[in-house]
Amino acid sequence: MPDNPKRIAIKYGPLVLAADMGPGSGATAEGAVFRTPVITSDPARISEWLRPVPGQPLTFRTEGPMQPQQFTFVPFHSLFESRYGVYFDLFTPAEWAAKEAEYRAEEARLQDIMQRTVDSMNIGEMQPERDHNLTQERNDVREQNNRGTRQPMAGGWVEFDMAVPSAGASELMMTYWGNDRIRPEFVILVDGQQIAREALEG
Numbered sequence: 709m710p711d712n713p714k715r716i717a718i719k720y721g722p723l724v725l726a727a728d729m730g731p732g733s734g735a736t737a738e739g740a741v742f743r744t745p746v747i748t749s750d751p752a753r754i755s756e757w758l759r760p761v762p763g764q765p766l767t768f769r770t771e772g773p774m775q776p777q778q779f780t781f782v783p784f785h786s787l788f789e790s791r792y793g794v795y796f797d798l799f800t801p802a803e804w805a806a807k808e809a810e811y812r813a814e815e816a817r818l819q820d821i822m823q824r825t826v827d828s829m830n831i832g833e834m835q836p837e838r839d840h841n842l843t844q845e846r847n848d849v850r851e852q853n854n855r856g857t858r859q860p861m862a863g864g865w866v867e868f869d870m871a872v873p874s875a876g877a878s879e880l881m882m883t884y885w886g887n888d889r890i891r892p893e894f895v896i897l898v899d900g901q902q903i904a905r906e907a908l909e910g
């Protein structure tokens with residue numbers, strides 16, 4: 709990638725290839741941890757570790773470099789109703805040996821959050837915002853740190869609906885940030901009741 713030489717995508721001629729990671733729904737057993745796949749090889753030697761599958765046009769199989777398992781790659785446009793991967797972090801075997809524990813700890817943290825999640829929304833993405841009845845005034849929609857964001861201007865706001873359990877307490881987890889130029893102050897309300905006031909100092 710232009711901004712990260714240690715993250716790669718694979719193309720065959722003009723076609724972007726994607727790793728087929730199985731059915732999109734019901735694929736992961738309850739309690740199972742999804743393992744983030746990475747590539748541990750020199751991408752310049754791709755013909756040694758990504759080989760055509762005989763009798764299956766535009767289908768390729770990795771042999772050895774992917775951790776924690778091997779994948780079949782097909783043209784990205786041919787995958788639907790499946791989980792898939794297009795971008796992969798790249799390591800030498802020595803780098804991966806030093807980094808694997810860090811990756812697996814982050815996977816376990818995210819899995820714990822997923823198992824306790826009742827509802828979630830990726831803000832800045834059209835369909836999730838529609839699904840959650842998002843309304844707003846004076847917002848700037850953009851991408852920062854590889855994630856969609858909404859930045860209310862002066863006097864701006866954003867509001868949306870989230871599902872909650874029928875009984876018991878709920879936690880709200882949100883991600884937001886400022887920078888050296890923009891240091892926003894804002895409040896968070898649930899059903900009109902203020903639960904937090906934030907002032908981001910960079």
